[in-house]
Amino acid sequence: MEETLAPKQTGGLFHRVGLFFKPVPLLGYLLGFLACAIWEQSAGEGLTVLLGLPKMPVLFGLLTIFKVLAGIINFLIKGDAFNWATWVYIPAALVYLTVIYLLPLAIVARAVVKPANALARFLQRFPLIVTALVQLGLMYAVLHVWAEMSDYRLIFLKLTLIAVLFTLSLNIINGYMGEFSCSHPGFMAIGAYMSSLFTVGLFASDKVLGEAVFNVSTAYLTFPLALIFGGLMASMGALIVAIPSFKTRGDYLAIISLAFLFIVKSFFENMQALGGSRGISGQPDWATLPVIFITMALGIWTINNFVTSTMGKALNAVRDDESAAEAMTVNTRKTKMTAFLFGAFWAGVAGGLLAHVLRYVNPAMFSVQKLAEVLAMVYFGGLNSVYGSIVGAVSISLLGEALRPLEILKWIVIPLLLILVMIYRPTGLIAFKEFDVRQVFGPKEVE
Amino acid sequence: MTVNFFLQNLINALQWGSFYALIALGYSMVYSILMLFNFAHGDIFMVGAYIGLGVSIGLLSLFGTGAAAVLPGWVLLVMTLLISMFLTAFVGIIVERVGYRPLREAPRASAAITGLMIGIILETSNILFLGGSRLKFPQLIESTTYNIGGVFVTNKKIMIVLVSIGLMLALHQFISRTRWGMAMRAMAYDYVVVPLVGVPMNTIAAMTFAIGSALAAAAGILFGLAYPVLDPYMGVSFGWKAFVAAILGGRGSIMGACIAGFMLGFIEIMTVPAIQIVNRLFSLNIGSNLRDLIAYSIVLLILIFRPHGLFGQAYSAKLRL
Numbered sequence A: 001m002e003e004t005l006a007p008k009q010t011g012g013l014f015h016r017v018g019l020f021f022k023p024v025p026l027l028g029y030l031l032g033f034l035a036c037a038i039w040e041q042s043a044g045e046g047l048t049v050l051l052g053l054p055k056m057p058v059l060f061g062l063l064t065i066f067k068v069l070a071g072i073i074n075f076l077i078k079g080d081a082f083n084w085a086t087w088v089y090i091p092a093a094l095v096y097l098t099v100i101y102l103l104p105l106a107i108v109a110r111a112v113v114k115p116a117n118a119l120a121r122f123l124q125r126f127p128l129i130v131t132a133l134v135q136l137g138l139m140y141a142v143l144h145v146w147a148e149m150s151d152y153r154l155i156f157l158k159l160t161l162i163a164v165l166f167t168l169s170l171n172i173i174n175g176y177m178g179e180f181s182c183s184h185p186g187f188m189a190i191g192a193y194m195s196s197l198f199t200v201g202l203f204a205s206d207k208v209l210g211e212a213v214f215n216v217s218t219a220y221l222t223f224p225l226a227l228i229f230g231g232l233m234a235s236m237g238a239l240i241v242a243i244p245s246f247k248t249r250g251d252y253l254a255i256i257s258l259a260f261l262f263i264v265k266s267f268f269e270n271m272q273a274l275g276g277s278r279g280i281s282g283q284p285d286w287a288t289l290p291v292i293f294i295t296m297a298l299g300i301w302t303i304n305n306f307v308t309s310t311m312g313k314a315l316n317a318v319r320d321d322e323s324a325a326e327a328m329t330v331n332t333r334k335t336k337m338t339a340f341l342f343g344a345f346w347a348g349v350a351g352g353l354l355a356h357v358l359r360y361v362n363p364a365m366f367s368v369q370k371l372a373e374v375l376a377m378v379y380f381g382g383l384n385s386v387y388g389s390i391v392g393a394v395s396i397s398l399l400g401e402a403l404r405p406l407e408i409l410k411w412i413v414i415p416l417l418l419i420l421v422m423i424y425r426p427t428g429l430i431a432f433k434e435f436d437v438r439q440v441f442g443p444k445e446v447e
Numbered sequence B: 001m002t003v004n005f006f007l008q009n010l011i012n013a014l015q016w017g018s019f020y021a022l023i024a025l026g027y028s029m030v031y032s033i034l035m036l037f038n039f040a041h042g043d044i045f046m047v048g049a050y051i052g053l054g055v056s057i058g059l060l061s062l063f064g065t066g067a068a069a070v071l072p073g074w075v076l077l078v079m080t081l082l083i084s085m086f087l088t089a090f091v092g093i094i095v096e097r098v099g100y101r102p103l104r105e106a107p108r109a110s111a112a113i114t115g116l117m118i119g120i121i122l123e124t125s126n127i128l129f130l131g132g133s134r135l136k137f138p139q140l141i142e143s144t145t146y147n148i149g150g151v152f153v154t155n156k157k158i159m160i161v162l163v164s165i166g167l168m169l170a171l172h173q174f175i176s177r178t179r180w181g182m183a184m185r186a187m188a189y190d191y192v193v194v195p196l197v198g199v200p201m202n203t204i205a206a207m208t209f210a211i212g213s214a215l216a217a218a219a220g221i222l223f224g225l226a227y228p229v230l231d232p233y234m235g236v237s238f239g240w241k242a243f244v245a246a247i248l249g250g251r252g253s254i255m256g257a258c259i260a261g262f263m264l265g266f267i268e269i270m271t272v273p274a275i276q277i278v279n280r281l282f283s284l285n286i287g288s289n290l291r292d293l294i295a296y297s298i299v300l301l302i303l304i305f306r307p308h309g310l311f312g313q314a315y316s317a318k319l320r321l
Helices: A001-008 A013-021 A027-050 A062-080 A083-109 A115-121 A128-147 A150-176 A184-203 A219-241 A249-270 A287-309 A310-320 A322-327 A334-360 A368-381 A386-402 A402-422 A437-441 B002-034 B041-063 B071-104 B108-130 B155-177 B179-189 B203-226 B234-248 B254-282 B286-306
Strands: B147-148 B150-154
Touching: A013 A083, A013 A219, A027 A083, A027 A128, A027 A437, A062 A083, A062 A386, A062 A402, A083 A249, A083 A334, A115 A128, A115 B002, A128 A287, A128 A437, A150 A184, A150 A287, A150 A310, A150 A334, A150 A368, A150 A386, A150 B203, A184 A219, A184 A249, A184 A334, A219 A249, A219 A334, A219 A437, A249 B234, A249 B254, A249 B286, A287 A310, A287 A334, A287 A386, A310 A322, A310 A334, A322 A334, A368 A386, A368 A402, A368 B108, A386 A402, A402 B071, A402 B108, B002 B041, B002 B150, B002 B155, B002 B179, B002 B254, B041 B071, B041 B203, B041 B234, B071 B108, B071 B203, B108 B234, B150 B155, B155 B179, B155 B203, B155 B254, B179 B203, B203 B234, B234 B286, B254 B286
Parallel strands: none
Antiparallel strands: B147 B150
């Protein structure tokens, strides 16, 4: 009975804000963000001085706020000296956030509703690829302009995009197929090492792997080959987990995959030819933002196509009831095998990108901590959902960066948050939601 | 020579395996009742070791050390063990109450995530309160070495193996003889119907966590006696390895967990001399730090050929996910 009354009563501020932005298509938000980024380039510096902030906020002012909060917490707990004049940075950062981001975004997004919707409708007349390319191009432009402001933003953005790809590839196995696979950092490690082997071994001079074989100038074209090579090698490694998965599932598969992770880590630690526990360094700086963005877009595209295909439906059938799926002529072995190899391939590609962003790779990067991190991203965002993986990866990365000033306390805040999410939404924030590209890129029709 | 060498390693393996076995018991017991793994268990082992450290320092300052000692060392050790097991049991109960009880109807993977996160919180709080530096576990009993026909055994090693086997037997008696143990067995048999006939599910679950945590605390203190340096991340590697042992024994099988724990210890310790022997026989040069790789490859092989563990029963239950 109360449920019938509830929607009208909760129609408060959030509801009205939601209604206000309801007719804005993705194109409108992209234009809004582009305006914000350009506006920040021209006015950010001046506003920083005007507000008396020590330096320009790099992460929407969040870092500035948490730095002050961390100072207050240290003052309260440890009695460290705290400069009380700095607390004004909190309102200043909020003003900065409002003036630079929120207001222009709201104004532009709302103002361009009609032209943006018309453009989206116009673009929809062409094949889907045209719409996708235009909007992805615009999205890249936003990220590019935003990241141009500082190197910190650039590296943050690169790592976040890689995390999105990595999380999504794990969601295939843990979300769509419903296994609890712990081997994903292992696949990533194989991809990272193998693509590094490819690039460092062939195109750069290195202490461990010897002199360069090829000339560097033409090498840029072969970076995709290196990534694909890394991905394929990761897929080969995935066979070790995929074949036992025919007979066993659940906890035993979890342990097999965990054993696989330990084996991979131990293998790379002991391979002196691959640098042992010091790893390989000196990867060429080829993983630039456009490369990563294109790879991620390709990854999301193929993974989304995969999980919405017949094979993807078969995956869900295997998850929900394996014997029923078998009875309904689903080839469970083929399905499981494909899912593992496909997930591992993209994890390997993500690993290759990671190795070339950080420009070093060592076994310690792919430990149980990495596993906990990526599991947190998958389960926070939501199982069985492309949206969920994007949201999970971006929000955990953003949270991790924003809470960095809290130092060790960060590792209490983030786990607590995850526990709360698990208790109130056990399958994650946006779970079991289909990612319909046509709808995402299309116009918003509001009657 | 070779027999002595083998015996020497066997004793080390027994000691090493008893830590795994004690921790694996906690995983296995919780699994048999709730059908999920408590991924915070490794960190409860760490917390138990630190509680043991605090208790033993407190007892030493109360009853004196060295020449001024009022009580002999072994009495202090027994007191430390009992008090810390009792205190750590409450940690287990809190973990169950906060992380697992709200999620009993949720997908199992969600509970796994909360377990992992509670583990991280325990590690971080330890660093926060104790400063992250490694601490030295006080030596409660004097170490003496016996030479039995060329095999060197310390009294600590004997004590560790005996205490852990004693605890396992006590657990066995508790589960098979008492009313509570019977309730636990019933719950493990069917956790849907048994609560309907009046067995208090929440009490049994909390008790299972308490017993598992107490055993982990015992393992932590014994570990502290054998390797007296504690650090906040000691629970991570131990926890995962004990988890492997629990699965290897067959999920939910108490005896399986004990035997697989000792077996894993045996495999880990024995690979080093095995590599040496292989190197000598075939004049190869394989590094002895391949231990983990070989140990886990063996585990992988066992699980491929016996997919339900050593003592687990094959059954085709639908997953709750």
